[in-house]
Amino acid sequence: ETGVTQSPTHLIKTRGQQVTLRCSSQSGHNTVSWYQQALGQGPQFIFQYYREEENGRGNFPPRFSGLQFPNYSSELNVNALELDDSALYLCASSPGDSYEQYFGPGTRLTVT
Amino acid sequence: GESVGLHLPTLSVQEGDNSIINCAYSNSASDYFIWYKQESGKGPQFIIDIRSNMDKRQGQRVTVLLNKTVKHLSLQIAATQPGDSAVYFCAEKSRDNLFFGTGTRLTVIP
Numbered sequence: 001e002t003g004v005t006q007s008p009t010h011l012i013k014t015r016g017q018q019v020t021l022r023c024s025s026q027s028g029h030n031t032v033s034w035y036q037q038a039l040g041q042g043p044q045f046i047f048q049y050y051r052e053e054e055n056g057r058g059n060f061p062p063r064f065s066g067l068q069f070p071n072y073s074s075e076l077n078v079n080a081l082e083l084d085d086s087a088l089y090l091c092a093s094s095p096g097d098s099y100e101q102y103f104g105p106g107t108r109l110t111v112t
Numbered sequence: 113g114e115s116v117g118l119h120l121p122t123l124s125v126q127e128g129d130n131s132i133i134n135c136a137y138s139n140s141a142s143d144y145f146i147w148y149k150q151e152s153g154k155g156p157q158f159i160i161d162i163r164s165n166m167d168k169r170q171g172q173r174v175t176v177l178l179n180k181t182v183k184h185l186s187l188q189i190a191a192t193q194p195g196d197s198a199v200y201f202c203a204e205k206s207r208d209n210l211f212f213g214t215g216t217r218l219t220v221i222p
Contacts, residue, residue: 004155033209042201042212043156056209090155099144099205103155 004093004104012110013081021076021107023091031055032074033101034066035090043090049074050096078109086111124219131189133216135202140183144205147176147187150215151198159187159200194220 005024013019025032031050035043045058049068063079072093078085088108092101125131137145143164148156160171162178162185169176175188189196199215 035212040214042203042214045209045211048209056207058209092155099210100146100158100161101210102158103148105153105155 004091004102006091006104006107010108015081015083015111017081018079021089023074023104025072025093026102029093030072030096031094032068033092034076037088037090081111083111122217124221125192126221129192131192131218133187133200135185135213137183137204139206142204142206145185146203148201149198192220194222196220
């Protein structure tokens with residue numbers, strides 16, 4: 001059974017640029033959630049996708065957007081990057097009927 | 113909004129001792145809680161969960177206690193090992209999503 005994978009592992013962008021982060025969910029999981037984890041903080045919920053539809057959103061601006069594909073993989077897009085967007089971005093997948101989420105290793109985004 | 117907080121940001125224990133990590137939550141309507149372990153450079157790893165209709169649940173070397181009266185939960189780790197050194201988060205389910213606390217860093221002293 002393949003776990004949750006994310007790409008890239010590290011990324012450096014300049015303020016104002018756009019970034020796309022990718023996530024492959026664990027086999028059999030149809031729900032994907034994205035989190036932002038600032039240094040020294042707990043993960044903060046960005047949004048969740050279930051069967052290709054957004055299924056809940058945290059307190060993040062519209063420049064954070066996402067997609068889920070028919071194979072349940074997902075993308076997180078962030079436009080107009082700001083310095084405060086520097087963080088570890090975590091993807092977690094779960095079966096549709098469970099809240100037990102399995103996390104990937106994350107993508108470390110640095111905005112300069 | 114949701115507020116999940118931890119009483120202590122750091123905890124140091126001797127190898128072989130028991131560890132207790134505490135967490136307070138604010139939403140009395142929350143019905144599901146999870147403890148995660150996060151090692152350096154990795155994503156959070158599920159440890160154990162508990163539903164609000166329970167007050168105790170045991171796993172392998174871990175026990176979670178839930179006190180709904182004071183909105184508090186704790187994670188107990190028996191016979192703490194060096195591999196238990198990590199940051200531990202409690203997470204609260206609210207409005208179908210998880211909200212995490214700040215975390216407690218557990219350091220095991222050999």
